[in-house]
Amino acid sequence: MGAPELIALVLSGALLLYILSGGADFGAGIWDLFARGPRAHAQRRLVEGALAPVWEANHVWLIVAVVVLFTAFPPAFAALTIRLHVPLVALLIGVVLRGSALVFRQYGGPDSAHRWQHVFAVASAATPFFLGAVLGAVTSGAASERDLLAWIAPLPIATGAAATALCAYLAAVYLAVEASSKIGGASGETDPEAPTRELADDFRRRAIAGWIALAVTCAGCAVAAHLDAPRFAGRLFTAAWSAPLGAVAAAAAVAALVALVRGRFRLARVLAIVQASALLAAWGVAHAPLLIAPDLTVRGAAAPPVTLRILGPVLVGGALVVLPSLYWLMRVFKAPPPRPGDPRSGSPT
Amino acid sequence: MAMGNEALFARGQMAYSLAFHIVFAAIGIAMPVLMVAAEVMWRRTGRAVYLELARRWARGTAVLFAVGAVSGTVLAFELGLLFPRFMEHAGAIIGLPFSLEGIAFFTEAIFLGLYLYGWDKLRPRLHIACGALVALSGAASAAFVTIANAWMNAPRGFRLEDGLMVDIDPIAAMGTPFALHEVLHTVLAAFMATAMAVAAIHAWALLRRPGSPFHRAALGLALAVAIPSALAQPLVGHMAGQMVARHQPLKLAAMDGLERTTARAPMSIGPIEVPGMLSFMAYGDADATVRGLDDFPAADHPHPIVRHAFLVMVGLGSIAALHALVTLLLCWRRRGLPDARWWLRATLLLGPAGVIAMEAGWIVTEVGRQPWTIYGVLRTADAVTPVTGLWLPFTLFAVIYVGLAAVVTAVMTHQVRKTTDAAERG
Ligand code: HDD
Ligand code: HEM
Ligand code: HEM
Numbered sequence: 017m018g019a020p021e022l023i024a025l026v027l028s029g030a031l032l033l034y035i036l037s038g039g040a041d042f043g044a045g046i047w048d049l050f051a052r053g054p055r056a057h058a059q060r061r062l063v064e065g066a067l068a069p070v071w072e073a074n075h076v077w078l079i080v081a082v083v084v085l086f087t088a089f090p091p092a093f094a095a096l097t098i099r100l101h102v103p104l105v106a107l108l109i110g111v112v113l114r115g116s117a118l119v120f121r122q123y124g125g126p127d128s129a130h131r132w133q134h135v136f137a138v139a140s141a142a143t144p145f146f147l148g149a150v151l152g153a154v155t156s157g158a159a160s161e162r163d164l165l166a167w168i169a170p171l172p173i174a175t176g177a178a179a180t181a182l183c184a185y186l187a188a189v190y191l192a193v194e195a196s197s198k199i200g201g202a203s204g205e206t207d208p209e210a211p212t213r214e215l216a217d218d219f220r221r222r223a224i225a226g227w228i229a230l231a232v233t234c235a236g237c238a239v240a241a242h243l244d245a246p247r248f249a250g251r252l253f254t255a256a257w258s259a260p261l262g263a264v265a266a267a268a269a270v271a272a273l274v275a276l277v278r279g280r281f282r283l284a285r286v287l288a289i290v291q292a293s294a295l296l297a298a299w300g301v302a303h304a305p306l307l308i309a310p311d312l313t314v315r316g317a318a319a320p321p322v323t324l325r326i327l328g329p330v331l332v333g334g335a336l337v338v339l340p341s342l343y344w345l346m347r348v349f350k351a352p353p354p355r356p357g358d359p360r361s362g363s364p365t
Numbered sequence: 366m367a368m369g370n371e372a373l374f375a376r377g378q379m380a381y382s383l384a385f386h387i388v389f390a391a392i393g394i395a396m397p398v399l400m401v402a403a404e405v406m407w408r409r410t411g412r413a414v415y416l417e418l419a420r421r422w423a424r425g426t427a428v429l430f431a432v433g434a435v436s437g438t439v440l441a442f443e444l445g446l447l448f449p450r451f452m453e454h455a456g457a458i459i460g461l462p463f464s465l466e467g468i469a470f471f472t473e474a475i476f477l478g479l480y481l482y483g484w485d486k487l488r489p490r491l492h493i494a495c496g497a498l499v500a501l502s503g504a505a506s507a508a509f510v511t512i513a514n515a516w517m518n519a520p521r522g523f524r525l526e527d528g529l530m531v532d533i534d535p536i537a538a539m540g541t542p543f544a545l546h547e548v549l550h551t552v553l554a555a556f557m558a559t560a561m562a563v564a565a566i567h568a569w570a571l572l573r574r575p576g577s578p579f580h581r582a583a584l585g586l587a588l589a590v591a592i593p594s595a596l597a598q599p600l601v602g603h604m605a606g607q608m609v610a611r612h613q614p615l616k617l618a619a620m621d622g623l624e625r626t627t628a629r630a631p632m633s634i635g636p637i638e639v640p641g642m643l644s645f646m647a648y649g650d651a652d653a654t655v656r657g658l659d660d661f662p663a664a665d666h667p668h669p670i671v672r673h674a675f676l677v678m679v680g681l682g683s684i685a686a687l688h689a690l691v692t693l694l695l696c697w698r699r700r701g702l703p704d705a706r707w708w709l710r711a712t713l714l715l716g717p718a719g720v721i722a723m724e725a726g727w728i729v730t731e732v733g734r735q736p737w738t739i740y741g742v743l744r745t746a747d748a749v750t751p752v753t754g755l756w757l758p759f760t761l762f763a764v765i766y767v768g769l770a771a772v773v774t775a776v777m778t779h780q781v782r783k784t785t786d787a788a789e790r791g
């Protein structure tokens with residue numbers, strides 16, 4: 017494995033982390049769309065509280081992926097942005113509207129909460145679809161400089177749907193953990209809307225629904241791949257590592273479902289992450305050595321060696337700064353809240 | 366060279382996306398400094414107004430930062446969506462500053478999350494340290510992205526062979542001679558634009574409620590950032606002009622509207638024309654010859670807006686520096702913050718000046734670079750995307766940005782109202 021392959025691996029890693037973190041933030045927005053019943057308000061508050069401190073950091077994985085792409089594989093970035101101009105513009109509009117709607121509804125005063133809720137939810141649902149469609153078109157090569165709508169084909173549509181389902185599934189699992197870990201927390205007595213067992217249960221049911229949607233859409237992807245990208249579909253079973261990774265994904269999926277049914281949310285979260293990672297890894301292995309189908313390979317599109325030689329250490333250095341900070345961020349906000357009177361309470365409010 | 370409509374839409378979309386983003390980027394660079402200063406003052410003095418101020422400013426920053434982040438994401442993609450041939454040629458060379466920028470964004474976003482939502486979860490010192498890291502990484506990200514732009518204006522670190530860049534050296538590229546002045550000038554501009562606007566908001570509140578301790582504290586902090594920046598900015602601007610004279614003589618001629626190549630070139634300040642002044646400013650020698658527009662092919666002349674934008678920037682910069690001097694004088698005479706109504710009115714009036722000067726300066730730099738995207742290497746017409754129908758994304762994003770600008774204004778007005786009311790109660 018040479019420098020181009022290593023950097024391509026980093027690029028895939030950034031994309032995977034984006035889907036696991038930023039993607040789930042979009043998924044949380046999808047559940048906002050379905051917030052119903054007596055606990056609709058509590059559901060929305062849980063989503064908002066879970067997103068607020070972390071969504072911007074999660075979002076940066078997408079930037080990292082783009083920057084690594086245009087630095088290390090400039091012709092691939094050019095090809096991607098020309099051929100897939102339309103779904104990328106749609107993706108960006110979703111990113112802009114989701115991010116702004118989230119802060120507007122949080123800070124815009126009492127009546128704006130209601131107004132921005134729907135923008136937030138709809139943008140959250142649409143964005144992962146276009147992200148998935150772009151990845152699908154990159155896989156099948158259903159993209160062309162001459163026909164900007166060539167990506168409207170079975171595989172990109174199927175991957176778009178699967179990406180949406182995946183984000184929703186991950187989000188529901190995370191939110192079930194979030195709700196159950198805050199039951200009877202510090203503010204439990206004073207806050208009538210603090211998470212309850214019923215709230216955790218709402219998200220358990222949603223996680224199971226997301227699991228089913230993911231299974232169905234993945235089956236759809238398999239069928240579409242046979243129609244659209246037979247070479248890729250074949251490699252899903254024959255490429256070294258692809259089949260074993262697929263098996264890991266399937267096993268983790270079954271185990272995650274069991275954990276969810278039993279209400280073991282933390283375990284379910286680990287399993288869902290394994291499931292998603294193995295699924296995407298199997299996909300990536302089958303796609304390699306292509307970067308952008310049909311014509312651009314990892315080696316063929318790589319920048320001159322000098323660039324990769326510098327980029328490598330920069331990325332390692334960056335990871336040494338970013339990963340510990342990110343870990344700390346998650347620990348501070350995703351750990352159970354401190355008890356009242358805890359010396360960590362810094363401000364008098 | 367004739368430029369098709371498609372290219373005009375691409376340039377226009379890039380231009381307004383950048384002009385939109387830079388406002389929020391500037392705020393993202395300077396607001397953390399103000400927030401942290403307020404929190405430090407609170408810890409030092411124990412005065413509740415400073416805590417209130419830090420918290421209010423933090424709320425505004427959360428909104429503005431989010432819009433900055435999403436509009437920046439749009440830009441990162443637009444580099445390819447609109448100018449893919451530029452990135453295809455330049456990605457391997459200036460990807461390095463962009464990668465460093467990406468790392469800086471990451472630290473900025475992480476520590477901003479910790480700062481904004483960690484008031485009750487972190488120890489005081491740790492909380493302040495997080496804020497300081499936000500400010501530091503904000504300035505770093507601005508520096509890196511500006512270096513990429515400096516390279517577009519004065520590209521280095523490669524050899525041209527048949528119009529293609531070969532033997533590239535990304536590290537040498539970051540050492541472009543434009544890096545130093547552009548980075549300093551841009552970071553100072555961010556401080557000026559933000560701090561002058563913040564000062565204006567609190568000057569307005571003081572005009573309504575003279576003597577409010579809350580607004581006086583806020584005004585004091587904003588001026589502590591605005592005044593030094595406004596005084597330093599013309600000096601750095603002068604250095605920028607000298608670098609432009611040396612490396613982009615056509616841009617200099619366009620900035621100064623110099624039609625003919627002239628020795629002892631004069632400069633008009635208002636109605637007065639000082640002979641040899643332009644020669645002196647550009648080359649440090651009143652007798653130097655300055656090349657005029659007639660020295661270059663007419664087809665290469667940048668749009669005349671460059672001259673007007675330059676006048677706006679220098680004019681507002683001079684007024685801001687004057688205001689800073691007067692303010693220092695008043696502070697010195699009163700041994701404290703002035704409260705004369707005419708002075709508060711002047712501060713209010715100058716609120717938008719920093720932002721306008723910053724936008725004007727970018728027009729000078731970017732339109733003045735035309736018709737090149739990479740100066741002397743790649744023409745804009747050759748950098749643009751082959752995709753057609755660009756009027757559609759142009760219109761879509763324009764509508765979205767106009768809408769966002771309106772909503773951000775409304776949300777900020779709401780926050781300022783709340784702040785003013787709270788200050789009146791307290
Ligand atoms: C608050 C904003 C502000 C103020 C008061 C000034 N500038 Fe400026 N100027 C900018 C904000 C700016 C900028 C941030 O918009 C630019 C665009 C690119 C850059 O590096 O800084 C710029 C560019 C820029 C350039 C072009 C540099 C290039 O193309 O690389 C010159 C020659 C000057 N400036 C000169 C001046 C002078 C002589 C000023 C005297 C008062 C001045 N500027 C005040
Ligand atoms: C001189 C011009 C620029 C300056 C000073 C600047 C500075 C900043 C700053 C300080 C931020 C942090 C967000 C905020 O504070 O609101 C930001 C965000 C961003 N900028 Fe810019 N920027 C500039 C131009 C660009 C350009 C040309 C690009 C295109 C690649 C870009 C891409 C981004 C991206 C992707 C983000 C979002 C990062 C995140 O998610 O946190 N910026 N910019
Ligand atoms: C944020 C402050 C900035 C503003 C307001 C700004 C403004 C503009 C304007 C007005 C244009 C259109 C020029 C024309 O076609 O006549 C332009 C073009 C462009 N700018 Fe900037 N710019 C900024 C910073 C940057 C930075 C930091 C970069 C790169 C790292 C950059 C990259 C580009 C590119 C690639 C184009 C399109 C190609 C071209 O027209 O030459 N800009 N910008």
